[in-house]
Amino acid sequence: VDTRPPAAPVFAAAPSFAAGPGAPVLSWTGEPGARSEWRVLASGGRLVLGPAQTEATSAAPGPLEAGSYLFEVRQIDAAGNAGAWASAPFAVLALAGPAAPPPAAGVRPARAGASLRLP
Numbered sequence: 271v272d273t274r275p276p277a278a279p280v281f282a283a284a285p286s287f288a289a290g291p292g293a294p295v296l297s298w299t300g301e302p303g304a305r306s307e308w309r310v311l312a313s314g315g316r317l318v319l320g321p322a323q324t325e326a327t328s329a330a331p332g333p334l335e336a337g338s339y340l341f342e343v344r345q346i347d348a349a350g351n352a353g354a355w356a357s358a359p360f361a362v363l364a365l366a367g368p369a370a371p372p373p374a375a376g377v378r379p380a381r382a383g384a385s386l387r388l389p
Contacts, residue, residue: 272349276301278356279343283328286360294360296341297328300353304345307352311340336364 279298286294300306309320310331318339319331323346331341339362342355 272347272351275351276304276345276347276353278354279306279327279345281356281358295328295330296343296358296360298343298356299327300345301347304347304353306343306345308341308343310334311342313338332362334362336362 277300279300281296281298283295283297298306305323305325306327307321307323308329308331309322310318312318318334322329329341329343339360341358341360344355345353347353
């Protein structure tokens with residue numbers, strides 16, 4: 271009878287940030303044949319996504335709003351033993367909005383207190 275949990279996964283790729291409303295792709299290695307369970311926590315340990323189970327060894331959680339997060343993953347072996355969580359902090363950066371279009375040629379912005387005189 272297997273009662274020993276797998277070791278915590280080791281991150282192979284864990285970018286520290288992502289631009290836009292997504293999240294970075296995180297990948298890890300661990301015990302062969304084990305499935306992974308992951309979750310995303312926000313400030314104060316609030317659960318944002320998950321827990322989600324997968325046979326894969328990578329995830330791109332999202333979409334997420336701009337902010338700081340903690341990605342956690344653990345492995346569950348074939349006997350159902352859950353290992354320790356491994357953590358990787360990351361941030362989602364806000365994208366700058368589109369620039370305002372320039373004024374049309376020959377048009378100047380109005381000034382405060384300006385008046386229009388007609389002939």
